[in-house]
Amino acid sequence: MLHNRSIGELAAILDRREASSVELTRHFLARIEALNPALNAMISVTGAQALLEAAVADRRRGAGETGPLLGIPLIHKDIFCTDGVRTSCGSRMLDNFVAPYDATVVARLKAAGAVMLGKANMDEFAMGSSNETSFYGPVRNPWDLARVPGGSSGGSAAAVAARLAPFATATDTGGSIRQPAALTGVTGVKPTYGRVSRYGMIAFASSLDQAGIIARSAADAATVLQAMAGFDPRDSTSVDTPVPDYGSALGAPLKGLRIGLLKEFSDGLEPRNAALIAAALEVFRSLGAATLEASLPSLPLSVPTYYVVAPAECSSNLSRFDGVRFGYRCENPRDLLDLYKRSRGEGFGAEVKRRIMTGTYVLSAGYFDAYYLQAQKARQLITDEFRAAFGRVDLLLGPTTPTPAFAIGAKIDDPVTMYLNDIYTIGANLAGLPALSMPGGFIDELPMGVQLIGPHFAEGRLLNAAHQYQLATDWHDRVARGYC
Amino acid sequence: MHAWEVVIGLEIHAQLATKSKIFSGAATAYGAPPNTQACLVDLAYPGVLPVLNAEAVRMAVKFGLAIGAKIAERSVFARKNYFYPDLPKGYQISQYEEPIVGRGALEIVLDDGASRRVGITRAHLEEDAGKSLHEGLANASGIDLNRAGTPLLEIVSEPDMRSAKEAVAYMKKVHTLVRYLEICDGNMQEGSFRCDANVSVRPRGRDKFGTRAEIKNLNSFRFVEKAIQHEFARQIELIESGGRVVQETRLYDSDKDETRPMRSKEEANDYRYFPDPDLLPLQIDRAFVDSVRVTLPELPEQKAARFAAELQLSAYDAGVLSASREIGDYFEAVVAAVGAPQAKLAANWVMGELSSALNRDKLEIGGARVGPRALGGLLQRIVDGTISGKIAKEVFEAMWGQGREADAVIAAKGLRQITDGGAIAKVIEEVIAANPRQLADYRAGNDKLFRFFAGQIMRATGGKANPAQLNELLKAKLDGD
Numbered sequence: 011m012l013h014n015r016s017i018g019e020l021a022a023i024l025d026r027r028e029a030s031s032v033e034l035t036r037h038f039l040a041r042i043e044a045l046n047p048a049l050n051a052m053i054s055v056t057g058a059q060a061l062l063e064a065a066v067a068d069r070r071r072g073a074g075e076t077g078p079l080l081g082i083p084l085i086h087k088d089i090f091c092t093d094g095v096r097t098s099c100g101s102r103m104l105d106n107f108v109a110p111y112d113a114t115v116v117a118r119l120k121a122a123g124a125v126m127l128g129k130a131n132m133d134e135f136a137m138g139s140s141n142e143t144s145f146y147g148p149v150r151n152p153w154d155l156a157r158v159p160g161g162s163s164g165g166s167a168a169a170v171a172a173r174l175a176p177f178a179t180a181t182d183t184g185g186s187i188r189q190p191a192a193l194t195g196v197t198g199v200k201p202t203y204g205r206v207s208r209y210g211m212i213a214f215a216s217s218l219d220q221a222g223i224i225a226r227s228a229a230d231a232a233t234v235l236q237a238m239a240g241f242d243p244r245d246s247t248s249v250d251t252p253v254p255d256y257g258s259a260l261g262a263p264l265k266g267l268r269i270g271l272l273k274e275f276s277d278g279l280e281p282r283n284a285a286l287i288a289a290a291l292e293v294f295r296s297l298g299a300a301t302l303e304a305s306l307p308s309l310p311l312s313v314p315t316y317y318v319v320a321p322a323e324c325s326s327n328l329s330r331f332d333g334v335r336f337g338y339r340c341e342n343p344r345d346l347l348d349l350y351k352r353s354r355g356e357g358f359g360a361e362v363k364r365r366i367m368t369g370t371y372v373l374s375a376g377y378f379d380a381y382y383l384q385a386q387k388a389r390q391l392i393t394d395e396f397r398a399a400f401g402r403v404d405l406l407l408g409p410t411t412p413t414p415a416f417a418i419g420a421k422i423d424d425p426v427t428m429y430l431n432d433i434y435t436i437g438a439n440l441a442g443l444p445a446l447s448m449p450g451g452f453i454d455e456l457p458m459g460v461q462l463i464g465p466h467f468a469e470g471r472l473l474n475a476a477h478q479y480q481l482a483t484d485w486h487d488r489v490a491r492g493y494c
Numbered sequence: 495m496h497a498w499e500v501v502i503g504l505e506i507h508a509q510l511a512t513k514s515k516i517f518s519g520a521a522t523a524y525g526a527p528p529n530t531q532a533c534l535v536d537l538a539y540p541g542v543l544p545v546l547n548a549e550a551v552r553m554a555v556k557f558g559l560a561i562g563a564k565i566a567e568r569s570v571f572a573r574k575n576y577f578y579p580d581l582p583k584g585y586q587i588s589q590y591e592e593p594i595v596g597r598g599a600l601e602i603v604l605d606d607g608a609s610r611r612v613g614i615t616r617a618h619l620e621e622d623a624g625k626s627l628h629e630g631l632a633n634a635s636g637i638d639l640n641r642a643g644t645p646l647l648e649i650v651s652e653p654d655m656r657s658a659k660e661a662v663a664y665m666k667k668v669h670t671l672v673r674y675l676e677i678c679d680g681n682m683q684e685g686s687f688r689c690d691a692n693v694s695v696r697p698r699g700r701d702k703f704g705t706r707a708e709i710k711n712l713n714s715f716r717f718v719e720k721a722i723q724h725e726f727a728r729q730i731e732l733i734e735s736g737g738r739v740v741q742e743t744r745l746y747d748s749d750k751d752e753t754r755p756m757r758s759k760e761e762a763n764d765y766r767y768f769p770d771p772d773l774l775p776l777q778i779d780r781a782f783v784d785s786v787r788v789t790l791p792e793l794p795e796q797k798a799a800r801f802a803a804e805l806q807l808s809a810y811d812a813g814v815l816s817a818s819r820e821i822g823d824y825f826e827a828v829v830a831a832v833g834a835p836q837a838k839l840a841a842n843w844v845m846g847e848l849s850s851a852l853n854r855d856k857l858e859i860g861g862a863r864v865g866p867r868a869l870g871g872l873l874q875r876i877v878d879g880t881i882s883g884k885i886a887k888e889v890f891e892a893m894w895g896q897g898r899e900a901d902a903v904i905a906a907k908g909l910r911q912i913t914d915g916g917a918i919a920k921v922i923e924e925v926i927a928a929n930p931r932q933l934a935d936y937r938a939g940n941d942k943l944f945r946f947f948a949g950q951i952m953r954a955t956g957g958k959a960n961p962a963q964l965n966e967l968l969k970a971k972l973d974g975d
Contacts, residue, residue, distance in 0.1 A: 104540065323771055325766075334582075
């Protein structure tokens with residue numbers, strides 16, 4: 011079936027004219043129509059536009075053009091601005107917002123000929139670890155519809171896991187690509203901070219946000235990253251360093267690769283999770299890699315550090331949603347203050363408000379030094395420890411999440427428990443490091459992820475390690491029942 | 495008032511003369527229809543990001559070098575958070591703890607000729623907000639975001655000024671400087687150059703400063719002077735009647751000539767400054783600073799010193815003629831035309847006739863109806879004796895009205911000076927012959943009658959007789975015969 015093909019295979023099918031992009035697009039649109047109602051992975055489906063884009067891709071191919079993404083369908087997380095298409099960010103605040111421009115990521119993938127099927131559901135403003143904070147309702151995990159897919163890129167992950175698209179864009183501020191990828195059995199890649207432009211990606215926490223990919227395999231992710239990555243003069247934090255050929259990095263043998271197991275990750279790990287990690291290390295050893303212990307003593311500070319830095323930045327980033335120029339505006343405001351209070355009060359959901367309030371508090375006079383400045387120091391400490399660790403190892407390995415997917419409703423009323431879900435993923439965001447999650451086995455018939463973290467700009471090394479692992483294992487090829 | 499001393503510090507906002515905004519590519523031109531010069535970045539659309547305008551950085555560095563300040567190798571943009579409809583992002587990007595320009599100073603000269611050094615604490619880059627429009631809209635307010643994101647250099651002085659006049663002298667000095675540097679057009683009506691004044695009072699002789707009030711948005715030199723004077727008096731009266739000055743923000747009402755507190759809500763703001771994560775710290779290396787340094791023009795003090803040394807002008811004249819780059823350039827062009835030895839003559843004319851003609855017609859020097867070369871040509875005719883200084887003024891007026899060269903006016907009006915000794919002597923003879931009684935009185939010792947004869951002769955020649963020759967020949971005639 012077309013939907014089980016890799017991106018490379020689909021491109022070859024298109025090249026050989028065994029199918030057109032229009033046919034491919036129709037196939038995935040049909041799957042969305044049939045399967046999405048149970049999953050709620052999509053906020054918008056842009057079928058008519060997709061078929062037009064597919065026709066254009068077919069014409070380009072007919073004119074002799076070729077390309078790894080030309081005519082390949084995708085889904086964009088609804089955090090990326092898409093010209094002329096509603097960009098809601100999972101919020102009532104932007105339910106009526108039609109973006110007047112394309113995010114750089116969207117523009118690059120469009121230029122590569124990828125065909126947008128629609129926009130993926132997500133936690134509101136990317137704040138959440140379960141996709142339950144979306145204004146559009148929770149996304150359901152294809153492996154068990156009573157469970158969450160993780161978040162905030164839950165729609166992207168569920169869609170790829172359910173084979174509604176070959177790949178999806180996603181964003182990761184504290185684990186929002188890797189955690190849902192792990193919980194839905196797909197591959198999620200968060201590149202180095204600055205590797206992919208943030209322009210047009212609605213900001214949650216600017217110093218942590220990074221655009222990335224949810225795909226079925228590391229090889230597919232490498233193809234997509236190739237098109238997304240690169241300096242953007244419109245994003246001052248994007249880095250002007252050449253983009254290597256990720257595809258050609260995928261052939262390298264792992265012999266001599268030093269993989270570190272973080273003590274702070276393995277301490278207290280649930281035994282079945284620990285067994286999966288041990289198995290993954292064994293696979294890498296069998297491929298010629300050396301495994302050793304590594305330690306980042308300050309890593310336990312990452313969750314509290316994150317929950318100061320991220321809310322601080324979000325409290326400021328979300329100030330522009332004031333009911334004045336775009337987005338939700340309350341009915342009949344009495345005066346300016348009323349307009350602000352009710353537009354924001356009615357437009358934002360509970361988790362967003364909680365973070366705005368937390369962030370406002372930690373930046374306030376009298377608290378700034380104790381919270382924000384302390385958090386910045388802790389962040390620097392964690393970054394320095396990662397740098398030191400990468401002097402001894404080439405990659406770090408550990409779990410992506412403490413547990414498999416939990417039930418919808420199980421943690422939503424307990425923010426701290428929910429926040430602890432990101433305990434293994436946040437470190438890479440604080441330090442700006444590239445990281446990925448790849449399927450690494452099952453607990454209670456639910457998929458679990460193995461996380462790899464690399465030094466800055468070592469995406470090629472990370473993707474190759476995951477690719478070699480995926481050549482040796484078949485966890486990434488498992489599909490939830492009913493979605494084959 | 496003897497017992498009290500006023501202490502003043504100014505925060506000047508100079509709008510930088512960049513073509514585009516500080517963090518977006520939108521144009522900065524003044525006066526466009528509302529919201530036609532605001533792009534998605536200025537409108538703070540979801541997902542957009544700021545990118546720093548290098549030209550604004552160059553201009554800030556230029557200012558820093560001109561006041562002898564240290565240019566920070568690393569400076570940081572911070573967010574100042576508050577809600578207001580003309581502030582689209584809900585925060586203003588400014589520099590807070592680490593500004594681009596560090597400590598510097600300017601020397602001001604007061605009316606009595608004394609000079610005073612005013613310290614400049616810092617200067618930093620920031621973006622301007624938009625404007626709220628309340629006029630002509632029923633039950634609504636309009637917002638014009640054309641100005642949102644316009645680059646500003648905020649120049650913060652030390653509390654070094656001790657009178658309203660000093661504050662004005664300092665503000666004028668900065669105004670001159672930013673225009674010399676061509677980093678700000680200095681247009682105060684359009685708000686390109688405005689200031690906030692921090693004013694406090696203390697008993698004369700005491701070191702400790704009093705509590706200050708900040709008077710916002712003063713956009714003319716006169717308002718600065720009047721607002722400070724008013725605030726000085728208000729604070730004294732308050733203290734002397736047993737009250738206390740509270741730290742607050744006040745507005746100056748020029749119609750009523752008073753200051754009054756702004757809304758108290760404004761004061762309750764906690765701006766929650768923190769480094770803007772969308773902008774990396776600004777790194778400036780020595781090579782960049784050097785590349786700006788070579789573009790520095792001659793500064794007012796340097797120009798005045800050169801005028802005094804090379805052209806033997808008085809300190810006063812040199813100061814007036816270097817007050818703006820345009821005046822200096824005009825004056826130098828006149829000198830080039832008439833010759834350096836006549837610099838004093840050129841100075842007198844630029845500061846005298848030219849200046850009054852400009853004032854009369856409300857023109858800037860750029861709009862002068864007699865250009866510097868033409869004025870030089872006129873002065874040349876004084877120097878070579880073709881016309882007298884008095885006639886030259888008449889010629890100047892004709893040039894101003896008709897846009898003609900001096901020689902053309904002189905020829906057309908027959909104003910050429912009579913330097914033919916014989917012709918002058920002939921008129922002298924006629925005048926003496928016609929006034930025998932006065933001649934007798936003069937010879938009897940009434941010297942004052944010399945001026946009577948000279949006047950009569952001038953009148954008879956239509957003012958064209960060469961005054962020196964006339965004096966000499968008349969004296970010889972009256973005393974000799």
